[in-house]
Amino acid sequence: MEEVVIMNYDYIGSTTTVSFSSSENAESQEQRGIDVYLSTRLEEWRDCVDRRVRELLLLKQGWDGYQAEPVNMWTINFALNMLRSVCNQDTPAPSIVPGVKGDLQIEWHIGDVDLELHVIAPNNVEAWRETPDEKMDDDIALTNNFKIVEQWIEQLPELACAQETTAA
């Protein structure tokens, strides 16, 4: 089998390599390359989040030097379900930061764009975003409808590109 290496699926420096049979047509090769690339990106993203969740689950009482409680499993579970519903394969992996009462915060910081989702408990989320053009005075309280968060996340790559263009 003749192998062909595809190196043009490059996303923030990572490269996906795919092997093809020489009898496979170009259209089929391209589609399969895209499928593998996207599932690899999603796997990397999931692995990143999974690793972080495992670290959080190991936190003990007093992890912050004061009286912080371990992160609540139900809260983690809810947060993961929320992430699955609002993120897509182009979403950068978020940072996940524990709170002191079993809560946690999911956040993205890209250039001058900040997006923070404070998951206080299942069905109790406070969402906040700041961009160069938008300064929010208060958090938005959400329960289980995250449409606005989904829209914010969709805009992340575009806002990041706009910043890079301005800076260049």
Add this chain to the structure above:
Amino acid sequence: MPKRLPLRDPQGNVIAYDDTDILDDDILIRRISSQHIVPSGQPNIQRIASMLYQPSPGPNGGMSIDIERSIVDDDLEPKTFVMTEGILGAVCFKAEELRKAGFLIGADPLPENPHHGEVWGTKKEEAVIIGKFTPGQRKKLARMARWYIEISNINLIS
């Protein structure tokens, strides 16, 4: 420094108050855990997560601090005292600046930390102490924070 015993609610949380034994010149220390360090969006630079400047959620929820003068009065070295397991560094605030920004500060001595205190936010419109800082309050805290024990390659302000 006098050791005041604050009032507590039925859940055992200190009822927020402003402690006059904490003087305006007093330094209040906030420990930074490794959990509070996140990517900044800039290459090779990390930042402090805003969760460092969040109180405990719920009524009377406050942001934990250590009262420097209380530690010194016990003949302890503050920079050694606050560097417990998992702590990478610390920031500090001046009591006067916190009060001017509308926060309340009170001692909340604990068996394991007699120098513990809390910072509470107030929502002016409601004049009710709530366990939450608004985005504006979080930003104010981030701007007021100064390094007490610096962590290299970390942005204090985003």
